[in-house]
Amino acid sequence: MDRPSGKIPEPTLSRLSLYLRSLRQLAIEGVKTISSARMEAHCGIVPAQIRKDLSYFGELGKPGTGYDVQHVLARLTEIMQLDREQRIVIVGAGNLGSALAGYSGFTHSPFRIVGIFDNNFNKIGRMLWDQEIIDVESLPEISQQMRANVGIIAVPAQGAQPAADLMVSAGIRAILNFAPARIEVPPHVAVRDVDLTRELEVLCYHIDRLSPPEQDSPEDTAK
């Protein structure tokens, strides 16, 4: 009924994830309803942006009352398809792939790593954590029996496009790309680039700008 209509801008989707985090916290705190103005304090996004972002998904809020926390939380979780298991294959069993395969942050999430692939014959057949590393050439046939729909590219820049091509052949619909290279995919496949440089840029702003502990925080100044 109130399915998203038209294309949702990528920055909106990125903010939905922030709203989800705020809403999960508000639900834990027992907050029933929240205005977009009060949401700003929780997630740092201006009310006009919050209302515009949420308006893509129909009438989620009521004028004068605001948003029903549980309702919007449930709707966004469903819209983001986080109410079901999301099965992930990783291409690249090098340092990054190994780190991702052992990532403990997935424990309370819908994400499950179901396969790890590489093109290096010294790695294929070896165990990585509890999984055997599989020849990436067999990704198209094996991925479907694994019911994977998300792929993570964890190969060097020059290997990113071949990895993406194999993922597309495998029917993967969403790719998280850690390689510092642009990849080309058909329009039905979503790509998100993890840009480490951007994370560092944001951080650098703060260097030598944050104030030392206030005088009235003796436990901090004592350090």
Added chain:
Amino acid sequence: MDRPSGKIPEPTLSRLSLYLRSLRQLAIEGVKTISSARMEAHCGIVPAQIRKDLSYFGELGKPGTGYDVQHVLARLTEIMQLDREQRIVIVGAGNLGSALAGYSGFTHSPFRIVGIFDNNFNKIGRMLWDQEIIDVESLPEISQQMRANVGIIAVPAQGAQPAADLMVSAGIRAILNFAPARIEVPPHVAVRDVDLTRELEVLCYHIDRLSPPEQDSPEDTAK
């Protein structure tokens, strides 16, 4: 004169990095001035949000004319402290630390990795890429002679806080935390958590939602 006054919200800083990327591209294309309305098409942020974000840094735009691309680009680069070398130490020479130490995306950036540390005596003294892995206990004394001001935490969750504590003792002012754990630092130290779960959440929205190639794109339908 027009230094940022007061605390800049974290989401604003994150968007500044997006604006920087748009402005760099606009400068390459030879665009001289741009309105916040036209900026929206480049970065997907509503004009009200762009104006609010940039207003933290004084009068960067002129009513009716918009923003001078070169001027705002130079100002934001300076404000974000990206006009100088930023020296990074990594704590954790495991899979993730190794991947980060070899990250090729830093090539055209102000970021330079100057030291890699670990607490594992089997790793200390070994070479990782072109650097020797150093005992993390010596981070406080060595980091200052390295003139490092950014630290990357690439250790498992339970090692994150000890790593952060050593970084703080070492005078590190900004920490990028890859461990899926909250770290506590004094108020003069900035922390940014890289949340892989969030990246995947945004991506999952798209699964089975993007349309297959349009009929009028024969080069795509031919695949």
